[in-house]
Amino acid sequence: MMKVLIVDDSAVMRKVIIRELLKIGVEQANIQEAPDGLVGLEVASKNAFDLILMDWNMPGMLGIDVVRQLRGAGITTPIMMVTTEGEKTNVVTAIQAGANNYLVKPFTPEDFAAKVAQSTAVKV
Numbered sequence: 001m002m003k004v005l006i007v008d009d010s011a012v013m014r015k016v017i018i019r020e021l022l023k024i025g026v027e028q029a030n031i032q033e034a035p036d037g038l039v040g041l042e043v044a045s046k047n048a049f050d051l052i053l054m055d056w057n058m059p060g061m062l063g064i065d066v067v068r069q070l071r072g073a074g075i076t077t078p079i080m081m082v083t084t085e086g087e088k089t090n091v092v093t094a095i096q097a098g099a100n101n102y103l104v105k106p107f108t109p110e111d112f113a114a115k116v117a118q119s120t121a122v123k124v
Contacts, residue, residue, distance in 0.1 A: 007040030037061030
């Protein structure tokens with residue numbers, strides 16, 4: 001069963017993402033949340049996940065910096081950026097930092113499901 005970490009400072013967005021994860025068969029018990037980048041970094045460093053869904057803009061630590069730190073620590077869990085930052089340069093920056101996939105908010109349920117499937121099939 002897939003274990004997912006959601007790192008997003010918006011409680012509303014975390015609820016939306018959880019709803020979409022439940023629709024594609026992820027069990028509630030296998031979903032963890034982090035309200036900012038610092039907490040996300042700590043949780044991701046201490047626990048095994050099959051996928052990390054990472055926002056870009058958060059207080060404490062930007063999502064892109066969390067990605068860099070996780071990759072620098074040798075953590076290879078697939079990471080999908082889920083953010084409003086849709087500029088092509090940001091997508092390139094995220095991929096270069098070690099993100100496996102990128103989804104721009106707002107997203108459709110179909111796009112979300114497809115990107116999760118792509119992300120979990122890819123290993124760093």
